[in-house]
Amino acid sequence: MSKWRIMVLTLLFGAALGAYGEMDRRGWVREAEQWFLGFLVANGRQAMEQNLPEVSEDVVLVKFDEKDREELGAWPPAALDWLMVMKRLVAYDPEVVVVVQPLRWEGAAAEFVKPLRESLLPFPSVVMGFDLAAGEGEMSPEAKEFLEKELPTLLGGEVGGSAVRFTRVMEVPDRSLRMAVQTGFTSIDGVVEKPGRMLFVAGDGERLVPSLAAQAVTLFRRAPYSTMRMSFGAGARLSLADEFVVPLMPGGELVLGESPSVPVVDGLELMLPDLGDEVAERIAKVMGEGKAVVLSLDEKVGMLQARAVARGLAMPMLNRLDRWVDGALAALAAVLCYVGMLGRGRFGALIFGLVVLVAGTGLSLGFFQMQLVWWSPVLAFGLVAVSVLFCFVWPHHGVEEAEKETQTS
Numbered sequence: 001m002s003k004w005r006i007m008v009l010t011l012l013f014g015a016a017l018g019a020y021g022e023m024d025r026r027g028w029v030r031e032a033e034q035w036f037l038g039f040l041v042a043n044g045r046q047a048m049e050q051n052l053p054e055v056s057e058d059v060v061l062v063k064f065d066e067k068d069r070e071e072l073g074a075w076p077p078a079a080l081d082w083l084m085v086m087k088r089l090v091a092y093d094p095e096v097v098v099v100v101q102p103l104r105w106e107g108a109a110a111e112f113v114k115p116l117r118e119s120l121l122p123f124p125s126v127v128m129g130f131d132l133a134a135g136e137g138e139m140s141p142e143a144k145e146f147l148e149k150e151l152p153t154l155l156g157g158e159v160g161g162s163a164v165r166f167t168r169v170m171e172v173p174d175r176s177l178r179m180a181v182q183t184g185f186t187s188i189d190g191v192v193e194k195p196g197r198m199l200f201v202a203g204d205g206e207r208l209v210p211s212l213a214a215q216a217v218t219l220f221r222r223a224p225y226s227t228m229r230m231s232f233g234a235g236a237r238l239s240l241a242d243e244f245v246v247p248l249m250p251g252g253e254l255v256l257g258e259s260p261s262v263p264v265v266d267g268l269e270l271m272l273p274d275l276g277d278e279v280a281e282r283i284a285k286v287m288g289e290g291k292a293v294v295l296s297l298d299e300k301v302g303m304l305q306a307r308a309v310a311r312g313l314a315m316p317m318l319n320r321l322d323r324w325v326d327g328a329l330a331a332l333a334a335v336l337c338y339v340g341m342l343g344r345g346r347f348g349a350l351i352f353g354l355v356v357l358v359a360g361t362g363l364s365l366g367f368f369q370m371q372l373v374w375w376s377p378v379l380a381f382g383l384v385a386v387s388v389l390f391c392f393v394w395p396h397h398g399v400e401e402a403e404k405e406t407q408t409s
Helices: 003-026 028-049 065-073 079-092 109-119 143-151 212-220 278-287 299-314 322-341 345-371 380-392 396-409
Strands: 058-065 098-099 125-133 168-171 182-189 197-199 201-203 209-210 227-230 237-238 246-247 253-255 264-266 292-296
Touching: 003 028, 003 380, 028 227, 028 246, 028 380, 058 227, 058 299, 079 109, 079 253, 079 278, 098 212, 098 299, 125 212, 125 253, 143 168, 143 182, 182 209, 182 212, 197 299, 201 237, 209 212, 212 237, 246 299, 264 278, 292 299, 322 345, 345 380, 345 396
Parallel strands: 058 264, 058 292, 098 125, 098 292, 125 182
Antiparallel strands: 125 168, 197 253, 201 209, 227 237, 237 246
């Protein structure tokens, strides 16, 4: 190998590294990495879902039943009843408290709303549901204000994707409570969800809005909003940084599946004082500590929300290798590719380079499916491409001479 070939190839590699740095600064590398992660998720979804627990260790459903109207004294339960439940929940130190239905009280019934809001302060995170609708219709002034100023929005995502569209807000939690909580939509009136699936995100053409379950998963993982990203299509997913990924259907729906199931606690029992008896021990065992507690006035609706949260939290953590590994693998791939192309001629080098790229992609997918490990191939693809083009334009001297001799004879 001549020194001129080494010098030119070194310069080309240096230029490629410079271009990579500029692309990284502009955010293009990140976009390419997310596309590749989508490819891995689309083809490795089964590996992510095959070892989920049968029963969730992170979520519990607290259900209220209308048949207990007499014991509760009112239906829906009064703000004072919710206040008693929240005070009891403090002992179980939940990571996230999720209230499915929008809580509102008017007139004299709103007397305990302020104390209820103050009772939420000990919890790290509280998220309450609101209802959306698709199609024409009227909105209350409060709903219009919520739509314009308070609607939760995903900062990272494909706004023009295939998300289900909504047009208006139907019902929201009490204004006083919204001061102390996050919010997420629970339903979209006029949109029929497929059995066994739940919308994780919706859009109005300009913004992507997370569901109640999506908010709960994010808050439980303590993921900053800036790390959240929604992707649609074959590799649809909700990403929380590079480690936590919830695979979705192309339109942003979560497949609930059969597992994990969610344990249930009767909300009426949480209104009673802890007497240290068998009931209290059973509740303490189910509630545990540090869980996501979902509270609902409808057991069926609440269970769907709880299962969605449990499914999202049950997804295994992905192992994104360190950035220096990307560079080391890229250098190794480029060197091996160049050495392998020596003596192969122009089109032989081109074919060999394509084989290396396909094999590298297959190797990455194999590692992801077996160990849920992934790394960025962007730099490796760039350096291999430089090697291939270099050997195509300036083939190895020995091969070039052999080709000339063949043509002469």
